Amino acid sequence: MTISVALAMLHRDGRWLLQLRDDIDSIIYPGHWGLFGGHVEPGESPADAVQRELEEEISWVPSAPLQLWFSDASGTRIAHVFRGPLTVPLEQLKLREGQDLKLASLEELCSETIWSDHCQEQRPIAPGLSIVMRRLLAEMDDA
Structure with missing residues (x-):
């Protein structure tokens, strides 16, 4: 069965918002930096899922819907990013x-390890984030 996730690539002041995942062995990429977001529930659209996940994870909902940037299977x-x-x-x-x-x-994103003030150490970025980085860099090259 294919799992569907909705992720948010949010920017502010030329920087990108990342989440440092918990150090829990039962989750995918524990202790890695990734994007906020999560599973799309049955009957839910990816757009609704990303809004719900942002509210659940950081108590914030964008005033305008986020735009689908790309989907990667x-x-x-x-x-769905x-x-x-x-x-x-x-x-x-x-x-x-x-x-x-x-x-x-x-x-920092390109370095593949990012400092966590909370943990007081460098932490790696999740492998899936490298797909997002390649897209971002390709767009900047095209601009």
């Missing part, structure tokens, strides 16, 4: 899932 899941601005300061978000959040620069 690799392996056993389909990732949405993109849009984070219209509030980082301090207004309430982290309710994961152990840290950060606005990361493109340079």
